[in-house]
Amino acid sequence: MNSKWITIQLGYVLGASSLLTAIVYFFATNWEQLNRWEKFVPAFLLILGFYGLSVWLSNQAGRQFLSKLSLFASCVSFGVGAGLIGQTYNSHADSYTLFAIWFIPAFLFAIWTRWQPFYILAYILGHLAYCFYFFPQGEGRGDSEGVQIAIWVGLAIANGILYLLTERGILHSSLLKWISFQAGIGILLMLSNSYAFEDYGIYMNLPLVAILAAAVWYSHKTRNKAYLLFSGLWISAAITFKYIELIVHYYNELFFIASLVFVIVFIGANVKFMTFIRAWQPAEKPRNGELGGEEVEHDKSEGDFTKWIVRVLTVSVVIIGSLLGSLTVVGIVTLVLGFENPENVLMGFGLVVVTGMIFLNKLNALVRYTILISGLLLGAGAAVFAENVAVLFAFLALTIAAFIYIAGTVHRIFFFLAAILITAAILSNWINSSVVIMTIIAGLLFILFAGGQVIRNAAVRQPVLYSSYPSLLLTLFALTFMTESAWYYITNALFFVLVVLALVISKQLKIRWIFAWSMGFWTAFLVYKYYDLAWKLLHKSVTFAMIGILILIFTLWYEKRHRLEAAEPEASPSANDKTNRILIAVLVLLQIAAMSIQIGKSEYLLSHGQLVKLQLEPLDPRSLIQGDYVRLRYTISQPPILDSKNGEVPSKQKIAVVLAPNTATGVHEFSRVYTNGEVLGPGEVRINGTRTGYEGIKYGIETYFIPEGTGRNYEQHAKFAEVKVSAGGDAILERLLLQQTVVQ
Incomplete structure (x- = not known):
């Protein structure tokens, strides 16, 4: 193009x-x-x-x-x-309702135009509508654990359906396919947390294991390397979270000893398994004169895919082994061996292990990287906890050495990021201001990114660029919220200029990864500035x-x-263009x-409508797209529902109540539950509502939008609301009364 x-x-x-x-x-x-x-x-x-x-x-x-x-x-x-x-x-x-109404045209536009922004907008709006329907903001639903799990499982199933629709080509969005894949697995992993869901969380491990197995099988079947990698990462995350759950359940000496044995067996078994994978040939080697060029090319692709499987397994096993191994060593040092100063032991262990693993390049890669990363996590983490700057400098030198001596893009990205984090930890011991620390880190990252452009060795240049640019954007983005006064405007301007320039240059030079990161942070900048209270x-x-x-x-x-x-570039006219234009016009x-x-x-x-006066108690949040408002609760929100005639009104069902005026105060108060067909007395009004668990009754008049920054005044002084109620019981909030002042 x-x-x-x-x-x-x-x-x-x-x-x-x-x-x-x-x-x-x-x-x-x-x-x-x-x-x-x-x-x-x-x-x-x-x-x-x-x-x-x-x-x-x-x-x-x-x-x-x-x-x-x-x-x-x-x-x-x-x-x-x-x-x-x-x-x-x-x-x-x-x-x-707001997001559901908006979702309808966004989804239809996506179907008719097949344009990616419409797909993403519809996805976001659909999820917002679903979540706000089942979990209204600021409301306690009081649902049972089983109902909550069912709600989240429904969302996971919806994402699974979206993945299948995009995979089969019914919906045309690779980004939607990727997001739904991650979201579906992430939701199931969350539901398997036995602490958040004490009764049923343990049973959710079954669908989690099933979906992970299906993801691996399907990714392997379709030869999709990216999704196979993500499946492996999700398996790593799941095993790690399950291990942490077990630690909390069985925090004793025997558990950590058994865990150490498990980690050793786990690493050893995977070493054997990957040796088998490397030697495995999914297709027979071609014999002389039997296969043509097409088959040979296919055989080569099978070999490349086998290598990719080995890489995915290596990354997954190293992540699992290093995290589980680190937690196990901490448990053994603190609980089993009972050292008085375990941080000193862990720092020493980390220094010895990391130094040894950097130079033992003939050791099996799985074992080497697992031990190295475990040592770095334990040693550097203990040094941060103990505020030992000398040891942190030692680990900084080791991470730089590891970056130089250990080849591989993924490995070097890890050591680069580890070095940046250790540098930030060192600075935090000398500088009390987090803004100054992050400013220094941002400057360092910019120098590294600029310097990385002139590195000739691609094996070194790529990990430097892949690590420094996203880290620079993230650091600058954080500074746009943390800084004050003149620095606030400077950091916002720097971030804006950097992202725009990066978008233009990367698009022209077709550097897709820089463009993707830049566009993501541009979008985040537009969205999250909405919540920046400094402006x-x-x-x-x-x-x-x-x-x-x-x-x-x-x-x-x-x-x-x-x-x-x-x-x-001119697009080829489609036979459906005229039909789509008509449908879009109608929509x-x-x-x-x-x-x-x-x-x-x-x-x-x-x-x-009939004007009534109600007593209230306001709060002050902000709507996603509508600005500041006060959330209102009325004295009629928690009425005495029980009486001899009506009994208890079931929760989460429609209800109508009768309000009667208090002649002394002029405020309408709860009188009784409305019965269909009854005749109201003088001054009485019927008002429709919904029983909502802990929130009592909602009447649809619980929000009042206000100018930005005035919420505290409404919280302190708003005592009454004037509401118009129709003959059918529908209500609309007209204005609030700030003590003696009327607010239109």
Whole structure:
């Protein structure tokens, strides 16, 4: 693909993502100067405007990418609009309904366009809807352990289905396939924790083992090296977690002695097994004149795959052996042998073992690396605990020596990262400021990354670059939240400039791993800045809007200058294009209709509902996309449900109650559970709710959106709420009363 077109494509992505971020941040500010219609009209215009731009671009030569990007912006604008309606009428703060409604168009757009951003957006929204449905934010459901496990198993099954759909080509997203694979196994591993799930956690080991075995078998069958590697890593993680569970259950001398024997047998058995694998030939060697070139090539690929299996097994066994061995040695030193100063023993053990293993290059690789890493974990860890700088310097020298003398990209990445962590530990003994330490580490990583570019030896250059760049991004990203005053703006600017430059350069030079890391941190920067309390949302909105506009202006100028050289590759027309356009147009109109209906229903209730005054107790969280709000609890949230007529109302079921006015205070209070068909008395109102476990009854009026930073004032002074209730029992929160002050 043309490098100049790649730059233009990336410029539009960065500019559009900055503008969309600015839009989300702006509406999340809940700006008081805007009335309801001044908020709604821009939301509708954004949805229709981006969709219209998408249609127009789709009819222009070489604008298919921009057409899809505009359609994606329209979909994001719909989510913002749905959240804005909830914000305006004080409802749906992180409710599953908001994400479920948004999920529908995102998923359909993904199916019709097969564009990866829609798949990922739909995946995220679907999971948010599922989790918020079963685990509403800030609510205690009180579900039994069996019900909780069933909920999580349902999510694991959903991810398994997604993996199969992408694997079979029904859904077209390699990234979605990878994410669902990791998520499904991760959920099952979590459920097998016998401490978090005391009654049923032990039984969840069976499906965990089954799915891990199936993952290994299928990855081997399909010759998928990447998924075979991840399967091996998950097996390593599972064995390690199971071992830790056993330690907690059986913390005694006999257990650690048995563990030591197990680790020795485990390593020895795997040494024998991998010797067998190396010698194993899945296909017979070709005899003279029997096989042609095609079969010989196939035989070579079988040999390469066998080597990959050996590498996966080596990594998995080393991880398991080193972690289990380290924990076992700690148990033997502290519990079995009972040393008074075990940290000194562990430091000495680590120094001797690491030094020996660096130079014993003829020792079996499995045994060597397992003992070496165990010694490094134990010795350096004990030195950090004891704050022994001299020993830390010794281990720093050993990690550098290991990086030099032990070949292999994975090994050198490990020793590089270990050296950086040890350096940070040394600095922490001299410098009290974590910001200064991380700034020094960031500078060191930048020097190493820049210097790594000129290293000629690829075996050394690659691990230096693979380790230093992601570590540099992570360190700078952390500093964007930790720094204050002028340093805050400097670190944010440095991070922003570094990531944007890296994205442009890596895309042009087709360095995929740098581009992937940079795009991941760019996305994280846009998302997590939302929660950065050092900077007002409105200021962030203006800043990102300016950045987006500048990037788009530069991109347009660059495209105009290189128009002939940077033509977008023409996509072959599809037979389904016309049908998809019709379906997309209908879906956009349905989005507008859904928002309009919600606004109409809310406005009708505000105009015709009966006004009641309720006593409340507010709290102060932040919604994912809607900004700050106070979570409200009312005196009617925990009414006395029991009476001789109605008995106990079952939990988690719909309920309607009757409120009657207190003539002395003017506050409506719980009177009784509503019975279908009963006639209400003077001043009484029926209000619908849902019984929700420990939270009592929810009426759908438990959130009130506020300007950023005013939550503490509402917590301290908000005493009452004015609510409009329809004849059918539906309620909408109109305003709060701050003691004698009315808040519109």
